[in-house]
Amino acid sequence: MSGVAREGATIGFTFDGTRYLARPGETLAAALLANGVRLVGRSFKYHRPRGILTAGVEEPNALVTVGRGGRTEPNTRATDLFVYEGLEARSQNRWPGLAFDLGAVFGLASKALPAGFYYKTFFGHARTWLKYEAVIRRAAGLGPAPTEADPDHFSQRALFADVAVIGGGRAGLLAAREALRAGKRVVLIEQDAVLGGGLLRDPREIDGQGSAGWIATVEAELRSGGARILTRTTATGHWDDNMLCLAQKLVEPGQVPGHGFAQRMWHLRAGEVVYATGLIERPIPFANNDRPGVMLSRAVRTYIRRFGVVPGRRVVVATTNDDAYETARALRDAGAEVVAVLDTRPAPAGADSGFAVLNDSVPQAAKGGRRGVKGLSAVIAGAEQHFAADLIAVSGGFSPAVHLHSQAGGALDWDEGARAYKAGAARQAARTVGSAGDPPASGAFRPVGNAKASFLDFQNDVTLADIDLAWREGYRSVEHVKRYTTLGMATDQGKTSNLPALEALAHAGGMTVPEAGITTFRPPYTPVTMGAMAGAAQGEHAVPTRRPALYAVHAAKDPIWLNAGYWKRPRAYPRGSETLAQAGLREARSVRQLVGLTDVSTLAKFEVNGPDAARFLERICATTVAKLAIGRGRYTIMLREDGLVFDDGTVWRLGENRYLLTSSTSGASRMATHISYVRNHLMPEAKVSVICVQEHYAAIAVAGPKSVAVMEQLTGEAPPRHMSASQPTIAGVPVHLLAASFSGERAFEVHFDARHAAAVWQAIDDAVAAAGGCAYGLEAMELLRIEKGHLVIGPDIDGRLSADDLGMGRMLNPAGGYIGHSTLHRPAFAEPGRKQLVGLESVNGDSIPEGAMLVPHLGARAEGHVTGAVRRVLGPGHIALAHLADGRARHGQEIYARSLTRGHTTRVRVVAPHFYDPAGERYRD
Amino acid sequence: MLTIACPHCGPRAQAEFVYERTVDSVVPLDAEPAEAVAALFTRANPRGEDDEIWRHTHGCGGWLVMRRHRVTHAISAIRAIGPETLP
Numbered sequence A: 001m002s003g004v005a006r007e008g009a010t011i012g013f014t015f016d017g018t019r020y021l022a023r024p025g026e027t028l029a030a031a032l033l034a035n036g037v038r039l040v041g042r043s044f045k046y047h048r049p050r051g052i053l054t055a056g057v058e059e060p061n062a063l064v065t066v067g068r069g070g071r072t073e074p075n076t077r078a079t080d081l082f083v084y085e086g087l088e089a090r091s092q093n094r095w096p097g098l099a100f101d102l103g104a105v106f107g108l109a110s111k112a113l114p115a116g117f118y119y120k121t122f123f124g125h126a127r128t129w130l131k132y133e134a135v136i137r138r139a140a141g142l143g144p145a146p147t148e149a150d151p152d153h154f155s156q157r158a159l160f161a162d163v164a165v166i167g168g169g170r171a172g173l174l175a176a177r178e179a180l181r182a183g184k185r186v187v188l189i190e191q192d193a194v195l196g197g198g199l200l201r202d203p204r205e206i207d208g209q210g211s212a213g214w215i216a217t218v219e220a221e222l223r224s225g226g227a228r229i230l231t232r233t234t235a236t237g238h239w240d241d242n243m244l245c246l247a248q249k250l251v252e253p254g255q256v257p258g259h260g261f262a263q264r265m266w267h268l269r270a271g272e273v274v275y276a277t278g279l280i281e282r283p284i285p286f287a288n289n290d291r292p293g294v295m296l297s298r299a300v301r302t303y304i305r306r307f308g309v310v311p312g313r314r315v316v317v318a319t320t321n322d323d324a325y326e327t328a329r330a331l332r333d334a335g336a337e338v339v340a341v342l343d344t345r346p347a348p349a350g351a352d353s354g355f356a357v358l359n360d361s362v363p364q365a366a367k368g369g370r371r372g373v374k375g376l377s378a379v380i381a382g383a384e385q386h387f388a389a390d391l392i393a394v395s396g397g398f399s400p401a402v403h404l405h406s407q408a409g410g411a412l413d414w415d416e417g418a419r420a421y422k423a424g425a426a427r428q429a430a431r432t433v434g435s436a437g438d439p440p441a442s443g444a445f446r447p448v449g450n451a452k453a454s455f456l457d458f459q460n461d462v463t464l465a466d467i468d469l470a471w472r473e474g475y476r477s478v479e480h481v482k483r484y485t486t487l488g489m490a491t492d493q494g495k496t497s498n499l500p501a502l503e504a505l506a507h508a509g510g511m512t513v514p515e516a517g518i519t520t521f522r523p524p525y526t527p528v529t530m531g532a533m534a535g536a537a538q539g540e541h542a543v544p545t546r547r548p549a550l551y552a553v554h555a556a557k558d559p560i561w562l563n564a565g566y567w568k569r570p571r572a573y574p575r576g577s578e579t580l581a582q583a584g585l586r587e588a589r590s591v592r593q594l595v596g597l598t599d600v601s602t603l604a605k606f607e608v609n610g611p612d613a614a615r616f617l618e619r620i621c622a623t624t625v626a627k628l629a630i631g632r633g634r635y636t637i638m639l640r641e642d643g644l645v646f647d648d649g650t651v652w653r654l655g656e657n658r659y660l661l662t663s664s665t666s667g668a669s670r671m672a673t674h675i676s677y678v679r680n681h682l683m684p685e686a687k688v689s690v691i692c693v694q695e696h697y698a699a700i701a702v703a704g705p706k707s708v709a710v711m712e713q714l715t716g717e718a719p720p721r722h723m724s725a726s727q728p729t730i731a732g733v734p735v736h737l738l739a740a741s742f743s744g745e746r747a748f749e750v751h752f753d754a755r756h757a758a759a760v761w762q763a764i765d766d767a768v769a770a771a772g773g774c775a776y777g778l779e780a781m782e783l784l785r786i787e788k789g790h791l792v793i794g795p796d797i798d799g800r801l802s803a804d805d806l807g808m809g810r811m812l813n814p815a816g817g818y819i820g821h822s823t824l825h826r827p828a829f830a831e832p833g834r835k836q837l838v839g840l841e842s843v844n845g846d847s848i849p850e851g852a853m854l855v856p857h858l859g860a861r862a863e864g865h866v867t868g869a870v871r872r873v874l875g876p877g878h879i880a881l882a883h884l885a886d887g888r889a890r891h892g893q894e895i896y897a898r899s900l901t902r903g904h905t906t907r908v909r910v911v912a913p914h915f916y917d918p919a920g921e922r923y924r925d
Numbered sequence B: 001m002l003t004i005a006c007p008h009c010g011p012r013a014q015a016e017f018v019y020e021r022t023v024d025s026v027v028p029l030d031a032e033p034a035e036a037v038a039a040l041f042t043r044a045n046p047r048g049e050d051d052e053i054w055r056h057t058h059g060c061g062g063w064l065v066m067r068r069h070r071v072t073h074a075i076s077a078i079r080a081i082g083p084e085t086l087p
């Protein structure tokens, strides 16, 4: 046991392995200060020793890693973490140890990482970045993210309120009570563990009661009146129409939640939002203002009055405003010595305070190192003076927490007296109350310390010198300066640094602060755990799972599954110890030589009915449709309005005014939307009904030379000719029997009511097995369709090629009228150099890497890429489909398929994209 | 997140809706080539109000046109479209 013995300190925790005790209700920061720990971390870039600056969520310095394993949470603010029994906290960004850090000893980073370093390096030669990367990655950074999965569960809930009050201090409590008394549904949100806000720091009598009593009275009234009070909850974002995201900690970071949730994310809709968000105090820029022992004035007061911890015995107070005098009083009341109050303002500021006030005083440099400050020098009315101290309490003024107001589109008004932005006109039904709307006055001053050691953004190690450098290098927009220096881009989002940086930029440019501009406030207000954003959408629940009607039938065969979009589809049905490749090849050979069956239920399917059905389909499909005889079907393609092919399928005329349209599985929902758009927006007057029957119809493909015999046996009648349809029954179930092939063999698709999926599959499976065949999955389908040169949506038809590029130009309806026709005249469609669909054959029998770029010689620019590659099903050798510039004119050329990611390059010959039965003789009876 | 008043379902969260396009980017059937190219590639993109087509995809599936301010996001008018809205 280390640290300081204290009455009531019963909660055991560790910091960097040393065990200490905390009192109930203490933050880690308060407990560390109470135990004499001042050095808490090392800074991001320069490894400077850092302590505790604040007492709230704005803390930039005191970031620790807590918890173990997958529950590890890096970059947790010690000021926003309530100690629990067994808490394990570790300092960050130090090696080998916090007190002795090599990065700091060598000072490597401070020379290597000035403002704009990343930009300059990235814009330089790529090798320059490679040279620095390893060093930077070791030197710069915060706590490492855990590599294990988070074992905790996170909840998400919706919430509705008439009035949402953000902030549980005096103003927030009053606003909530007023709304409740007016009969409103009220939600009160407080990020602290208890209500009270500033009253916890500055207790005072209200309505004849002490602070604690008054808070308890109001809380009781709110609770009994049905208001919902969410403590340990941060409103992290304010979105359109008064939607707020609330992140609620149900346990502290790193704490094991028992059986419940670790956190809950609320999605709140409020009729009115009341911001009672208070103020954020600003530091003062001077040399070494980041040392342990430099602390914001109100934080000092909070530690003394709320937590009973006095963070220094001999204190200099440096201020631009009256509020810090209250800190001086708190220090004096706690028995500390207030050496001096350095006030930037001229006399008579502070004259009647009773303290040793020095007016016109601007802090210049803190003395002391990692063990904490030893003193402060200041320029006082032009002369330098030094004060010995172990704590420097600073107040550079107060900025209202306008973050949510600004996120919600509210305007910001510059308050010259307070030298701060406060909420202006709100865009939504929202208003600001309490100190956030009325920041106290603050004096203006110019920093006098060494700019290179005067920190603005403590978390990203941005100094006054960095702002000056950015200005000298020509950066004028505050948004550019922010990105160039990374100011305000750390996890604290510049809560304490934003305004001091704007002041610095204004100084550099000889502007007023409003002229310097302001950066955008963005959610989240404080970092949100990824798990809370995901909620229950983790693991198998991360995306929906769609199971085809035949899922149970497949599962009984224990196939290798493939997640095809949201669908679970069999990839192969291995026998014995077969690998995926072996099973796929066996299944494909069964189709080539005998017969096979496969589940194609996931295809998009649309029933199109009505007198205008053909007219409608001739808009959707770029091929002719109206000429189809009843009982006939055809292959078709669909174009986007910009003339590029985006889907393909088949269209069947089942009756006089009845059609069945199928399209790709992967494009199914897009096609459904497209069809609905055309129907509702472009053809609202058409007499047509379009019904998506994707899941209503199960579909089974039967393919192979024996498929005709199998279908004849199953239906008791001669099956339809290629691209014809009939309506027999199988196993007593009426089916649409469509003679179409995706494999290159004579084949059929059987579409039928999905409720009978298992019975029909069983009948076909038995017949196929009797004929010596078997079921096949997506792996075999891939082997078969690539060999035949059939295309799939995604790799082959990728939305970048025209029908002509795909070799389908002659399929287009010569009468036009289809969607996409109006833009086909664009000159780019006729220019040389367009990518075209080709086949590739491996020259030396080697496999062809999928996704490989195609180059005429090694080192040349890519002229295309491989979209799909397989081995031949029956013969030897490897083949592929590809997109290649001017590919159709290049048949016979030998080029290289080169994949740097797969580390595989092979020589290929460009050929026509039909490797198997190019004349289609196997389709015919 | 906006609250969008579906003409069929009432006010619902924006997450239930999918944005389709602006009304001025609709390419009419049988558009002249220049007309189609203009609709697709040279849109007005006003800094102010614009008419947009949305669909209540995760609700009733109905289509709507809403007039939305592209800076403030304020929605000033919503109407349903499709065969059911024809006289």
Ligand SMILES: [Zn+2]
Pocket: B006, B007, B008, B009, B010, B056, B059, B060, B061, B062
């Ligand atoms: Zn609706």
